Amino acid sequence: MNFAHFINVTKTVYQLACNRRTCRSIEASRELEKYVNQLSFDEIKFIQIIMYLGRETTDEDRLKYTNRELFESQQRYLEKKSWSIRELEADHIVAKMPLDEYLEKGLGIAGNLNIQLDSYNDLDTKKDNVKKEEGTIFMSRYSRIQTMDANFVDSYLAKGWELIDTTKELSSFGETTITYHMGYPINSYIADLKGIIEKYEELGLFEELKKRLCEKEGIKIQGLREESFYLGNHPKNETVNFLNHYVNVLKNKEGNYIYEAPVKKKKEESKINENVPVIVDKDSLPF
Structure with a gap:
């Protein structure tokens, strides 16, 4: 299903709406209602985009923005606002008495857009794809992503955030709003964490960590x-493995921690003492 299909469906609704206005009969109203109620949810969503595009767009907007910008801005606004269930949204279309006027103007804006919108097979799928794309950016470049208005941008930039993108949207009142998409880089986030850990170390908490x-x-x-260098002949345990990993990650060098049981060390010292000859002072003997 493509953009042309949704335009044709909307044109049919427009013709039925015109018939309702000119005939002013119950049969014409029922014919419009019957047609809209059998449409898919995606088709109903598209008709609403065209309907509000025609109702909200001013002559000034037509001079400032391209038809595609106007269409996509209205689409984003309605997706963000979110739709209810299909039946209620269908009733919402039919209830608009100047429906033919809104659709005529909206089709004039969107009807000459030579674009294929395959995502209209499922607008919810499109939103899921956007979320997945944002998630990929989140994992690869940024630890956090936030949207905000212009009032907060400078303070976030001063804290090391980066401006990723800006988006324009037309409100239902015909006003243009700009949303700023800000991201906090992964490298800055890692540097923050290292700074916190270094403060822990200054306060002696690293020694407490080893003890625990x-x-x-x-x-x-x-x-x-x-040790000053790695001694491979010493057995390893969980504590040694963790501390060496700690040094490797935070200090960017090889960890050379080893563990040698104190009891074993004492036994070796006693063995050494057994092999040392005892010198006896003859003058100290009692006989």
Whole structure:
């Protein structure tokens, strides 16, 4: 289904609306109502876009914007406003007594747009695709994305946010509003987190972290130490693995933490002492 199809459906509604106005009969009204009620939700949504496009667009707007800009602005506004259920939106169209006038003007704006809008197969699908696209940008470049008006832009820029895009929309009162899309870069967010962790370290919380890790694993903190280079012959445990990962991520260097049980160290010292000969002072002997 394409743009031309939706235009043709809207033209049919326009003709039925004209017939209702000229005939002023119950049969003409019922014929219009019957046709609109059998349309799909996407067709009803499109007719509303054309209807409001014709009702809200001023002569000044026609001079300032292209037909496509006017159409897409009205489309975005209605999508943002969100539609109710199909039956209620169909009644909303039929209830407009100057419907033929609105559609005639709206078709004059949108009727010569040579564009294919395959997304009108399902306008909800289009909105989902936009969300997925924004999600991709969110994950790859920005930690947060917010929309705002011009009053807040400068303060956000001063905090390191970036201007991603601006969008124009026509309100139901014919006023143009500009929305600013701002993003906070991933790199700035990471730098913020590192700054917070560095403050923790200044206050001695890194030592507390090592202590808690050792307590959780049931090992003694006395056996934990950091070498000047990696010693591969020492066994690893969860505490050592975490601390080395911590150093690698935050300091951008290889972590060289190792753990050697204090008990084992004492046994080795006692073995060394057993092999050392004992020198006895003969003068100190009692006999």
